[in-house]
Amino acid sequence: MPAVHLPRRAGRRTNLGLLALLLLAGGTGVLAFGVGTPLPARLVAAAHGAAGLGLLLLVPWKAVVVRRSRSRPAGRRDPVAAWALAVLLLLTLVTGVVHTATGATLGGVGLLQVHVAAGVGTGALLVVHAVGSRQRPRPADLSRRALLRAGALAAGSVALWGAVEGGLRLAGAPGARRLGTGSHERGSGDPAAMPVTQWFTDTVPADAGSDPDDTVELVAGSRTTRLRAADLDRGDRVTAVLDCTGGWYAEQQWRGVRLDRLLAGLDLPDGGSVDVVAVSGYRRRLPLRDAGSLLLATHCAGRPLSAGHGAPVRLVAPGRRGYWWVKWVRRVEVVDAPWWAQPPVPLR
Numbered sequence: 001m002p003a004v005h006l007p008r009r010a011g012r013r014t015n016l017g018l019l020a021l022l023l024l025a026g027g028t029g030v031l032a033f034g035v036g037t038p039l040p041a042r043l044v045a046a047a048h049g050a051a052g053l054g055l056l057l058l059v060p061w062k063a064v065v066v067r068r069s070r071s072r073p074a075g076r077r078d079p080v081a082a083w084a085l086a087v088l089l090l091l092t093l094v095t096g097v098v099h100t101a102t103g104a105t106l107g108g109v110g111l112l113q114v115h116v117a118a119g120v121g122t123g124a125l126l127v128v129h130a131v132g133s134r135q136r137p138r139p140a141d142l143s144r145r146a147l148l149r150a151g152a153l154a155a156g157s158v159a160l161w162g163a164v165e166g167g168l169r170l171a172g173a174p175g176a177r178r179l180g181t182g183s184h185e186r187g188s189g190d191p192a193a194m195p196v197t198q199w200f201t202d203t204v205p206a207d208a209g210s211d212p213d214d215t216v217e218l219v220a221g222s223r224t225t226r227l228r229a230a231d232l233d234r235g236d237r238v239t240a241v242l243d244c245t246g247g248w249y250a251e252q253q254w255r256g257v258r259l260d261r262l263l264a265g266l267d268l269p270d271g272g273s274v275d276v277v278a279v280s281g282y283r284r285r286l287p288l289r290d291a292g293s294l295l296l297a298t299h300c301a302g303r304p305l306s307a308g309h310g311a312p313v314r315l316v317a318p319g320r321r322g323y324w325w326v327k328w329v330r331r332v333e334v335v336d337a338p339w340w341a342q343p344p345v346p347l348r
């Protein structure tokens with residue numbers, strides 16, 4: 001088998017290349033959940049796709065490395081963990097590409113959710129695997145030839161990503177019409193056709209929107225005001241895209257009251273924030289300086305919010321991913337703390 005004669009260095013380079021692409025894919029994947037504005041989102045998604053697809057370029061080399069290690073008596077001691085890693089990575093790649101191309105769901109679960117779960121699992125197994133077969137950095141890793149090879153791998157990855165993008169357009173696949181974040185359109189202009197999505201473990205409150213006397217607490221300093229939810233429809237309108245990290249988006253017309261109008265006349269701390277809290281405790285903290293673009297919405301597409309979509313009042317946060325759009329708002333509180341003093345994503 002001629003492959004067995006592959007120099008040891010080549011195996012090491014292959015492993016380092018895989019590791020670099022996996023770290024890049026994992027890092028940009030996590031970043032992709034944080035960005036909602038079009039251009040940065042597009043760049044992050046493109047880097048993510050290129051890094052993920054680039055892994056395929058190294059498969060032939062890695063196959064040789066694997067075969068060689070199996071032919072050595074002192075080969076890998078834990079092949080089960082190594083194969084589990086390979087299977088999980090394959091699942092990550094397949095679900096990533098199929099989601100990108102089609103936006104498909106399986107029994108209500110978006111393929112992107114499977115992708116993210118498999119990606120996180122891959123990351124965990126990768127740590128175990130890489131610790132077990134550590135490759136120490138060497139001066140030669142920074143040689144001209146090594147950098148040229150890394151450049152070729154990067155160029156090949158970007159070319160492969162470009163080929164996939166071109167293929168989606170030629171085929172007229174749904175993926176050709178997806179948003180910069182990678183999300184597929186679902187129910188724009190028709191809230192009834194828009195998915196009802198919870199971040200993690202939150203649930204639709206049984207009585208959401210059924211009581212016309214529901215109130216929202218507005219807290220600033222020592223002052224607490226109770227506002228009837230029904231009185232928050234003050235005719236402020238915005239058209240904005242709800243872009244869920246589950247991989248779908250919808251553009252809707254929202255109506256209610258702009259947050260800066262609601263807060264007018266209150267004592268607002270410089271550099272402060274506003275906590276928007278749901279009946280269930282689900283919450284997000286946003287910078288006060290954004291108040292002019294935030295809306296407490298009571299209506300969507302001209303009709304009162306449905307229970308699933310946040311009745312009687314939800315936050316509309318244009319340019320931010322869906323998990324910021326707190327539904328079933330019960331309390332709005334002005335705080336001195338900066339917006340980033342909170343978990344990066346909701347915990348429920």
Ligand code: HEM
Pocket residue numbers: 022025026028029030032033045046048049050051052053055092093096097100101112115116119120122123161164178181182183
């Ligand atoms: C081992 C880690 C991962 C690998 C190898 C990987 C790989 C991929 C691949 C190959 C694609 C398809 C790209 C294309 O066809 O253009 C993709 C898409 C995507 N992945 Fe990952 N992924 C990983 C982890 C993650 C994580 C942790 C997240 C989020 C937290 C994530 C979010 C996404 C998103 C949003 C897309 C759609 C991007 C688009 O439509 O352009 N991925 N991924």
Ligand SMILES: Nc1nc2c(c(=O)[nH]1)N[C@H]1C(S)=C(S)[C@@H](COP(=O)(O)O)O[C@H]1N2
Pocket residue numbers: 194195196197198199200201202203242243244245278280282308309310321322323324325326327328348
């Ligand atoms: N209270 C509460 N608000 C929430 C969530 C949640 O789980 N609980 N999920 C968020 C997420 S992840 C998204 S994408 C949007 C979904 O809004 P929709 O169900 O109206 O489509 O609501 C956001 N607001």
Ligand SMILES: [Mo]
Pocket residue numbers: 197198199243244245246322323
């Ligand atoms: Mo979401």
